Amino acid sequence: MQGLHLMADLRDCRCDPVWLTDADRLGAWCEEAVLRVGLHPVGRLFHAFPATGQGPGGVTATVLLAESHLCLHTWPELQAVTADVYVCNFGSDHSDQARALMDAIVALFAPEAVALHPVRRG
Template structure:
């Protein structure tokens, strides 16, 4: 159960607005980036939220991984995004792959500000 959990809170994103509002397009890109990072997708799901008086609705895109998960939430009316990447390191260390995936998604959204955090989860088994 030992693994790396990465989060990013992205603000003032300068990307094309469709990355914040088009669930199918975002999910497809997430799945591509997962494979590019060398991780194994096992399922995926996206959801679009309705527009509000503040602007277009955001989206949630999730890719379930053999190693754990990727989840992206967007707030187009605020030009904000949160990204969550968690990889279990059972059998192999997937930390570099998780970092590569996170780096690719942060670059996609082109935020003016990014608060990135990393948490080591679980306990390393004794050797």
């Protein structure tokens, strides 16, 4: 049951706006990023929300991992993203991979401000 849960609020993202609105593109990036850091995807769900009076719809991108999950939620009208990376450390410690994945997420979205909330689980 022990693990590391990293949650981040990314504000004023300076990335290409497509990363905040294109579910397929963001989802493909998530799957590639997970593999690059040595985690193991076992499922996925990418969803684009419809546009509103405030602007284009955001995206939820979720990759289910053998180790736990990655989930991103975007708010293009706010240039904001919430990121959730959780790894269980059953059998071996995946904390370094979780931190590397969160670093890659922050680099992709290039936020002006990051509020990182790490939680040790278990």
